[in-house]
Amino acid sequence: MARRFAGKYSNKPPAPQDAASREARRPTILFLLPFLYAIIAFRSPPRAMLLGLLACGLMLLAAWLTREGVRAQLAYEARKIAQHPAIPHKLIAAVLMGVGLLLGGLMTQTDLVVPICYGMVGMTLHMLAFEPDPLTNKGMEGLTDFDIERVSRAVSEGEGFLTGMREAILRAGDASLEARVDHFASVARDLFRQVENDPSDLSGARKFLTVYLMGARDATAKFADAYAAMRDAKTRADFEALLTDLETTFAARSRALLENDHLDLEVEISVLRERLALEK
Structure with a gap:
């Protein structure tokens, strides 16, 4: 782990x-x-x-x-x-x-x-x-079954993409890159927890939990295969820059949701989108 x-x-x-x-x-x-x-x-x-x-x-x-x-x-x-x-x-x-x-x-x-x-x-x-198995639901007071299902499905999908990133980076055979991916995963999970705390935030975070994490997983898989074969320094630097952009953008979205700040993050998002497009 x-x-x-x-x-x-x-x-x-x-x-x-x-x-x-x-x-x-x-x-x-x-x-x-x-x-x-x-x-x-x-x-x-x-x-x-x-x-x-x-x-x-x-x-x-x-x-x-x-x-x-x-x-x-x-x-x-x-x-x-x-x-x-x-x-x-x-x-x-x-x-x-x-x-x-x-x-x-x-x-x-x-x-x-x-x-x-x-x-x-x-x-x-x-x-x-x-210890006993958990026998009660938690954090669901005041939520409808529809809200619970939407958030649970979105978070589970996001966790699946993070797992895919983790499995992919292992192929690169580089412990420091594995740690970088783990650090990004912890940043992404902060966003997951924010959405779980307030399911109304899901609409503002859905693209992060699906589209961007899917792109990050695919980019990680492509990078890991290329880097394992060539150990190219520029390829590694580009991937680390992508991880930095991912961390920055996900952290910014988490802060915006936490502060109930709906200011536009399109500048950061556009940079991330361009990065993911280049990595495909």
Whole structure:
């Protein structure tokens, strides 16, 4: 994910993204533990082998659901306006983890008491470690379903373009350029948050969340392929200039919306439009 960029453009480092990345990786350990049951299963009699393989499968499913639940919660927390996840991934994962541990306990125990205790303890520890799924919507007071859907769709589309930029710049193989793209993404997300705070601002920001971010993604993809092949200094300088224009223009739009200032930004926008046209 993002790296700290200690240079000219580091006035707002993307440290929160680093924290989010670490949080999203936390469930990884859960994918390793179930294989202990699988290893033991293949060295056990048929009954124990069946129970061990079932335990392994359920715990792997629980690990996957936990990871998806953590990702859904991070996305929920990152937005001012958000609907709660449709599926309580982590709650289901906790139950499956408990059942998996119960079955694993039955591999060596004939009495149900100890395996049930394993399952209950495992389920409880899972819920404590990963917290409950968000169960309520937030920031939606006074908004109609139409407003919520419009903003959610626009922000999701914008996030998709930022993800495309991030994936594309990796092909350039340059950590400082990756940091520059991450910094622009943080500037763009300030605009996202402003629109979420006040959905009435969407009309003034829609082109930024769609047309300009789409152009930025396409320009990044073209640049990354060209730069990876030639390492041309001028090509790099032109791309960095584009990122500077993007940052400046998106920040200006965010300030204008925050101050409820509807002054024309056509000068900045025209420069950005010309830049994107040249990059295509």
